[in-house]
Structure formats: structure tokens, C-alpha cells
Amino acid sequence: AQSVAQPEDQVNVAEGNPLTVKCTYSVSGNPYLFWYVQYPNRGLQFLLKYITGDNLVKGSYGFEAEFNKSQTSFHLKKPSALVSDSALYFCAVRSNAGKSTFGDGTTLTVKP
Amino acid sequence: GAVVSQHPSWVICKSGTSVKIECRSLDFQATTMFWYRQFPKQSLMLMATSNEGSKATYEQGVEKDKFLINHASLTLSTLTVTSAHPEDSSFYICSATLPPGELFFGEGSRLTVL
Numbered sequence: 001a002q003s004v005a006q007p008e009d010q011v012n013v014a015e016g017n018p019l020t021v022k023c024t025y026s027v028s029g030n031p032y033l034f035w036y037v038q039y040p041n042r043g044l045q046f047l048l049k050y051i052t053g054d055n056l057v058k059g060s061y062g063f064e065a066e067f068n069k070s071q072t073s074f075h076l077k078k079p080s081a082l083v084s085d086s087a088l089y090f091c092a093v094r095s096n097a098g099k100s101t102f103g104d105g106t107t108l109t110v111k112p
Numbered sequence: 113g114a115v116v117s118q119h120p121s122w123v124i125c126k127s128g129t130s131v132k133i134e135c136r137s138l139d140f141q142a143t144t145m146f147w148y149r150q151f152p153k154q155s156l157m158l159m160a161t162s163n164e165g166s167k168a169t170y171e172q173g174v175e176k177d178k179f180l181i182n183h184a185s186l187t188l189s190t191l192t193v194t195s196a197h198p199e200d201s202s203f204y205i206c207s208a209t210l211p212p213g214e215l216f217f218g219e220g221s222r223l224t225v226l
Contacts, residue, residue, distance in 0.1 A: 034214075034215070036217070041203070041220065041222060042219055042220060043116075043118065043205050043217040043218050043219040043220045044156075044205065044207075044217040045217070046214065046215070046216065046217075049214065090155065090156070092215075094215075098144065098209060099158070099161070100146070100158075100215060101158075102155045102156045103155060104154070104155045105153075105154075105155050
């Protein structure tokens with residue numbers, strides 16, 4: 001069975017500082033990894049994905065994520081956080097059969 | 113990117129009534145759609161996989177007679193919450209798969225059962 005762990009319920013950073021939201025995964029076979037962002041009472045918005053290729057993936061709104069196979073991690077990063085980045089972030093892994101499993105989510109709060 | 117539309121965004125109903133939520137892929141055909149339920153401050157729980165032209169595949173613990181899913185066309189899947197009760201109040205989100213497998217989500221539907 002596949003699984004995703006987001007060890008931090010909450011991440012707080014000051015505006016302008018770098019941010020990291022952690023994610024580790026477990027899946028059989030090659031991992032398809034995703035990050036999504038959710039604003040209150042809204043659906044999920046796609047940020048970025050790793051399917052194959054370069055371990056550093058660049059996505060929307062200046063976010064990037066680094067795939068680390070040996071550590072089975074896919075941490076989300078951004079060099080300089082904005083207050084508008086405050087939201088709920090989900091990491092997800094998708095199996096070859098197409099079923100996605102989501103982490104429990106991490107609430108990111110960026111303070112001015 | 114691809115667009116998935118979900119309707120209604122908000123619905124309030126009385127206990128015992130049925131509510132239908134629609135999920136449409138607006139600019140692509142989706143043979144597979146997924147329905148999720150999200151409780152406050154919790155992750156998404158996959159309820160079922162909706163397959164065009166065939167019966168939905170429900171996750172363990174999800175009552176298929178309670179949550180009726182119909183995927184009659186390549187652009188529309190519906191979730192009907194039958195005989196709704198207050199414990200069915202939740203945020204329901206659909207998603208559709210665009211090959212090679214990227215998920216696109218609807219905006220969600222907030223159901224409140226009085």
C-alpha cells in the first residue's frame with residue numbers, strides 16, 4: 001500500500017524567508033509525486049509534479065520541490081515566502097493504477 | 113490548464129432529503145473521475161472512483177447506496193447523497209484525470225444538512 005507523510009501540521013515563516021514543507025512517501029514501483037495547494041473553502045490547485053527526469057522540479061508561483069529517492073522525500077520549497085502563500089498544502093503520490101493518496105496536509109502561515 | 117467545474121458550491125438541505133452534486137470536465141474528456149470527502153482540518157478521503165459507462169468503485173467503508181455515483185458521459189459525473197443526515201455534512205471534492213495522469217480538481221461543494 002502506498003502512503004504519504006507530512007510530518008508537520010503547521011509551518012510558520014516570516015515573509016521573505018525561505019520555506020520548506022516536508023513530505024515523505026512510500027510506494028511500490030516508480031513514484032508519481034504531486035504538490036497541491038488549497039485555500040479555504042476551495043478545491044485543490046496543482047502546484048507541481050515529479051514523474052521522471054530532473055530531481056528538482058519547478059512549479060507554479062515560484063515553488064519547487066526536490067525528489068530524493070534514497071530518502072523517499074519530496075519536500076516543497078520556495079526561496080522567498082509571500083503572505084499570499086499562506087494556505088493548506090498537500091503532498092500526494094499516485095500509483096501506476098492511477099489512485100492518488102494524499103498526506104494529511106500542512107498549514108503554511110507566512111507572517112508579514 | 114484543464115478545468116473541472118463542480119456545482120453547486122454550497123448547498124443546505126433538510127435531513128432526509130437527497131442532494132446531487134455535479135462534476136464536469138469543461139475542456140477535456142475524463143474517463144475517470146474521483147470523489148473525495150474532506151472533514152475540517154483533515155486530508156482528502158477518497159470515496160469512490162467513477163468510471164464512464166460502468167459502475168463506480170467504492171472505497172472500503174463508503175456506503176454505495178448512500179452515495180450514488182453516476183458517470184453517464186465523458187464530461188460529467190454526479191454524486192447523489194441520498195437521505196442526507198447531519199453527519200453527511202462535509203466538503204465534497206471531485207477530480208478528473210487528464211492523461212498522462214495529472215489530477216485536476218473541482219472547487220468543491222460544501223454540504224450542510226440541517
